[in-house]
Amino acid sequence: MDNLSNGSESVWMTTALPPQFPVLREKLKTHVCVIGGGIAGLTTAYLLSREGKNVVLLDAGQIGGGETGRTTAHFFPPDNRYFVIEDAFGVNKARLVGESFQRCIALVESIVENEKIDCGFERVNGYLFSLTLEGYADLDKEFDAARRIGIEVHKKERVPDLSFNTGTCLEFPNQAQFHPLKYLYGLAEAFRRNRGVIYARTRALDIGSHDDILTVTTEHGAISAHAVVVATHTPFNDRVVMHTKQASYRTYVLGIRVPKGSVPRILLWDNGDPYYYIRLTTPDEKAEYEILVVGGADHKVGQDEHPQHRYDEIEKWVRQHYPMAGPVVFKWSGQVMEPADGVGYMGRNPMDDKNVYIITGDSGNGMTHCTIGAILITDLIMGRTNSWLDIYDPARKATHGMPEFLKELGNTLAQYGDWVKSGDIDSPRQIPPGEGAILREGEKKIAIYRDDNGKLYPLSAACTHLGCVVSWNAAEKSWDCPCHGSRFSVSGQVLHGPATQPLKAVQLDRVT
Ligand SMILES: Cc1cc2nc3c(=O)[nH]c(=O)nc-3n(C[C@H](O)[C@H](O)[C@H](O)COP(=O)(O)OP(=O)(O)OC[C@H]3O[C@@H](n4cnc5c(N)ncnc54)[C@H](O)[C@@H]3O)c2cc1C
Ligand code: FES
Incomplete structure (x- = not known):
């Protein structure tokens, strides 16, 4: 009944065939367990396997079934702008960000070449333009900041060869684009050539630790490892802290x-x-x-x-x-995690044992951020130092982006007020076929979907992460949580974390 794409299919999904992997149904031991088979997890798994580590990768769905299959795959400068990063972190750290962005494109290019991945990788120029006066001023700031940190950038009168006049714009030469799923599937193959092991339809439910050994528990099996990398777009293993730092x-x-x-x-x-x-x-x-x-x-x-x-x-x-x-010919939507201060979070998980790592806070630069995260975490696991550690450290304080942080926190807290509001409807009869709505029954809120045949699917509307009331998403036909971005199918299955447990099925007291 859960059609997980619900007609929202990217051009990449229809032009590449996903490789199939088994479900984990046993207990295994390995050096590193990577959770999540998007660009973050697969790049980390591949780089570690290249270093000779034994790596097992798990995905709750299929490889590339998350946001990497829904991206537009531009490799371009930070969408939060170099001048904002420079203001927040200073010129030296902004220079490190610029350097990491460039090195990431070079790494992807070399992987494509060495592993012979046919994914249409190409270097292309990138253009930032503005259609407002305020935006023009920001172009100047971005131009100056990019130059100060050594990024090649040119000011142009307009973007060349376009059907409309953009006015003054910034040209960033030598950026890149590719077919993200062909790249990912090629990476999965290269990882397996390095004796990497992949399990699909295997959701990690918990990470425990005992005597320096970490155990990842899944529904039908478990993996013991010296290090665990959580590359699940938003970390499921961290109940609160990281979710207050990103929206x-x-x-x-x-x-x-x-x-x-x-x-x-x-x-x-x-x-x-x-x-x-x-x-x-x-x-x-x-x-x-x-x-x-x-x-x-x-x-x-x-x-x-x-x-x-x-x-x-x-x-x-x-x-x-x-x-x-x-x-x-294609319509789709996806999810991005916006870090409070504009820079991704990649490194040791602040709440855990020193051998648990996370990659999150991708913003619209996930191709780049996730690849940088993979480089950083590979260095950490291999015992090497890396000059980008501090700037991307997930434990850093959100003081840099404080106004944005407080605004997002206020927005999240306001969502808990949904418990005292009435429901969207007074009776399930009001729900048309193919739609969902929230019904209030006493203290309870019930999320109800009606399928095209009239059948109702009543679920508790309490998000299984921290209890906010979920909201209907008619475009994706899903229940989405306004607090930290968990998403659930119409039958309650988890589509996006941080939740790991489905919405509970409930009985309706009222007549349909
Ligand atoms: C529409 C759109 C456009 C974008 N455009 C760009 C762009 O132009 N340039 C750019 O750089 N970035 C862009 N991004 C961002 C980029 O696509 C993402 O940041 C990136 O794909 C995230 O990769 P990931 O590996 O972190 O997550 P995902 O690709 O989501 O992978 C996470 C995986 O973890 C699995 N998982 C989740 N929970 C569990 C669990 N408990 N156990 C096991 N597995 C689990 C999921 O099934 C999933 O496969 C865009 C994003 C969207 C949605
Ligand atoms: S309460 Fe945190 S995602 Fe729903």
Whole structure:
């Protein structure tokens, strides 16, 4: 009954075949257990296997079934801007961020080459533009900051060869793009050539520790390891601390046909609000068309029940700026974790034993952040030092991004107020087929979905992470938690953490 994509399928999902892996049904011992088979987990697992470590990787679903299958895969400068990072952390740390971003692209390029991964990796120029006066001032600040830290950047009158005039823009040469799932599947193969082991449909439920040995418990098995890397997009093993340092957002993407050669192969993004990010992909070399991939229209998870209008807003913008745009052929949405101070969290988990590591806080730079996280954690596990450790340390205080941090915290706390509000409906009869709504029954709140045949699926609306009331997401047909971004299918199964347990099925007292 749970159609996990619900019609929201990325161009990558339909143009690459996922490799299949078994479920873990035994107890195993290994050097390192990596939890999560997205770009963060697979890159870490691959790098460690290259160093000769025995590594076992688990994924709750299938490899690439998370946000890596929903990304737009631009490798580009920090979307929180170098000048903001410089203001917060100082010029030296901003320089380290710039260096890590460049080294990450070079690493991915070398992996693609050495492992012969056919994923359309290409170096392309990236352009940051603005459509507002305020945004122009920020372009100047970004230009100066990028130069100060040694990043190659050029100011141009407009983005070349585009169908609309962007006005002054910044050109960042030599950025990159690829097909994220082809890369991931190639990485999985390379990892297995290095004797790496992968289990799918195996959700990690807990990490225990005894005498320096960590044990990852799953539904049907367990893995003992010296080190555990939690690469689950948002860490499930940390109940509170990391979830106060980042906020979860949904973001929306359209794939639109354009005649081949009519749009330049570049990365493009602006600094407006809402903002857009744009690239091109060629799923079929022989076809007369390419796919223009345009994302944006973000909002906080669980805080828009009927977000379909966001696809309409993106489409309207595309048609205003790209007159050659043809039919919309792909529509999908995904999730990003925004760190309070604009920089990802990669390294030792602050709450745990020193051998538990996390990669999270990807923001719109997850391709880069996750690869940097994999480099950092590989160094830590191999006992090497790394000059990027401090800047990406998950234990760092959120003082740098304090106003943003307080705003997000206030927003999260406000969500607990949903318990005292009435429900969306007075009776399940009010729910049309294919929709969901919240019903109040005394002290309880019930999340109810009605399928196309009229059958109801009543669940407790209390998120199994920390108890916020979940909210309906009509675009993905899921129950989304507005507090820390957990998501559940209409039958209650976990789609996104930090929750690890499903929403509880309940009985309805009232007539349907
Ligand atoms: C629409 C969109 C556009 C984006 N565009 C860009 C872009 O242009 N450039 C860029 O750099 N970044 C971009 N990002 C961000 C980037 O895609 C993500 O940051 C990145 O893919 C995250 O990778 P990950 O490995 O951390 O997580 P995921 O790919 O989500 O992988 C996590 C895996 O962990 C598994 N898992 C979760 N919990 C458990 C558990 N308890 N046990 C076992 N397994 C578990 C999941 O099944 C999943 O497969 C975008 C994101 C979205 C959604
Ligand atoms: S995700 Fe934390 S309460 Fe729901």
